Amino acid sequence: MSHATGCADAPTTTRPCPRCDAIFGVERVQVEAVERRPDRVTVTVSTPWQLMGCPDCGVVAPSRGRRRRVLHDVPHAGVGVVVVWRQRVWRCPDTACARAVFFEQVPDLVAARGSITTRAIGWATEQLRREHATITGLARQLGVGWWTLWRAIKPELERLA
Template identity: 35%
Template sequence: MLHSSCSPTTPAHTTGPCSVADQLLGLQNLHLLTVERLNPGTDAEHSRGLLRLTVETERPEVVACRDCGTLAADHGRREHRLADAPCFATPVQLIWRKRRWRCREQRCPTDVWSEEHPALPARAKLTARAVEWAVQTLRWNDSTVSALARQLGWGHLPLAGEDRHTLMDAIRTRAHQDLNDEPPAPRGWPEWTRSGSMSTSGSRQPATATGRSPPSST
């Protein structure tokens, strides 16, 4: 489904990003272009249904080469597909139409590069928001990585496959960041509320004084 600007204050003949849709998307400096819904049962690959959202950044007026500063030339687009956090109890796939740029200076070592966005890491299969959602769900809801994979729309895949390990690695990386950056648990809260005492399987383990779970005995 394509849309133009749907704000009541915008003239009907004007086309462009829809402010209402962009607020619902909730990703800074990204505009929602199209929405496609795959209903459950109509696609064998997505048995839970799927919301497929196509997004792009606003075109900058000027882009310079990051190495030599020469004015860059437009070099087309490349689609980057990532799983996002579920929305309306439905898995979400983001398709980011990444802009690509080329340096005009032939002597410059930089040839072609793609734009970057902190919420959509390069070569990642998960948005930063999806990783944060997975970590918080494991922390508070006693869920499992397998259950999270299904909610992300990966339930049709073998759970020992690449995507399950991708999700597990992302969760571990985010959990380690919490261990290094998270302040002490609020007064009166049990220590297992710290991310350090959370296992990637979603089970709670007693925490040590450092917030890390003790090694399991064999």
């Protein structure tokens, strides 16, 4: 299938189809690249540039570039999906401010310090509730450990109870 007609079967590309942002479904997050291998799909995402003030003192902070965060997402057609988020980093220029460095947060993508996407947490929760899946099986499908998945979904299960 050509890249113009669908991104699911497209080869590795740094110019994904225009529909990829919509398919990915997280507001403010843009798909930069998609790499498809037999055992895994890797989607590289980032957010557009924005002026940012320090959360503590409000001073406009200069960018310190980006760091790569690897996140585990919902498997697709039996293949693991990894999201590489190019997360922005800022430095507070005010020497009197207690906060030196701070990182971009996109709660619709992943919880702070999380490694499993918000979408994958919702998927895993539904698999547990409706399909009677096990934490072990879901963790294997997501490519994470049992405790990693449990720590991520336990608050959601408690909220739903």
